Amino acid sequence: xxxxxxxxxxxxxxxxxxxxxxxxxxxxxxxxxxxxxxxxxxxxxxxxxxxxxxxxxxxxxxxxxxxxxxxxxxxxxxxxxxxxxxxxxxxxxxxxxxxxxxxxxxxxxxxxxx
Amino acid sequence: xxxxxxxxxxxxxxxxxxxxxxxxxxxxxxxxxxxxxxxxxxxxxxxxxxxxxxxxxxxxxxxxxxxxxxxxxxxxxxxxxxxxxxxxxxxxxxxxxxxxxxxxxxxxxxx
Numbered sequence: 001x002x003x004x005x006x007x008x009x010x011x012x013x014x015x016x017x018x019x020x021x022x023x024x025x026x027x028x029x030x031x032x033x034x035x036x037x038x039x040x041x042x043x044x045x046x047x048x049x050x051x052x053x054x055x056x057x058x059x060x061x062x063x064x065x066x067x068x069x070x071x072x073x074x075x076x077x078x079x080x081x082x083x084x085x086x087x088x089x090x091x092x093x094x095x096x097x098x099x100x101x102x103x104x105x106x107x108x109x110x111x112x113x114x
Numbered sequence: 115x116x117x118x119x120x121x122x123x124x125x126x127x128x129x130x131x132x133x134x135x136x137x138x139x140x141x142x143x144x145x146x147x148x149x150x151x152x153x154x155x156x157x158x159x160x161x162x163x164x165x166x167x168x169x170x171x172x173x174x175x176x177x178x179x180x181x182x183x184x185x186x187x188x189x190x191x192x193x194x195x196x197x198x199x200x201x202x203x204x205x206x207x208x209x210x211x212x213x214x215x216x217x218x219x220x221x222x223x224x225x
Contacts, residue, residue: 033212033213035215041217042202042215042216042217042218043158043202043215045212045213045214045215048212059212091157091158098211099146099206099211101146101148101160101163101204101206101213102148102160102163103158103160103213105157105158105159106157107156107157108157
């Protein structure tokens with residue numbers, strides 16, 4: 001696709017439910033990043049993939065969060081047993097390589113946990 | 115924990131004026147610095163990168179870097195209402211080599 005595509009754009013869920021967020025990066029981009037942005041706040045780094053590998057998962061806020069990437073393409077971020085503090089916009093970005101500085105962001109998935 | 119500090123604003127300037135946005139960072143080792151612009155309700159987009167001390171100009175935008183002072187700034191000349199957005203400073207400083215973003219400065223350009 002022409003840009004980074006994320007789905008769903010909006011998700012409202014009940015506390016305790018699991019959610020899955022999807023990111024389809026720009027074709028050919030090997031690096032993929034997940035960030036979280038709470039209302040009025042900056043970007044909080046969650047995890048990055050180089051190819052299908054995530055070298056370090058320590059940025060994930062808790063063990064309820066997991067992420068995977070397949071085929072050096074689509075990535076999914078899964079949040080289990082959602083809590084109200086998980087409410088945020090989850091942004092995915094891709095770049096042609098790690099450390100290029102130029103991240104292309106998707107429009108984000110807005111998650112609201114009731 | 116490596117950090118980026120920015121004045122959250124809002125910074126309000128009249129149309130045609132120079133807007134000056136500032137950022138300090140905690141990591142003396144970092145070599146690469148970036149300015150992203152985020153319109154309300156939209157995702158960030160890269161507008162400037164700077165790697166060397168001094169100034170880098172691109173159209174109405176000038177990025178300034180002072181590594182000794184750990185300070186980077188963005189000047190917007192002839193500010194336009196369309197420049198109204200939040201400007202995020204970022205540098206490579208995460209434990210995974212990831213970009214660390216500041217919380218951003220909200221700029222409002224009044225017609």
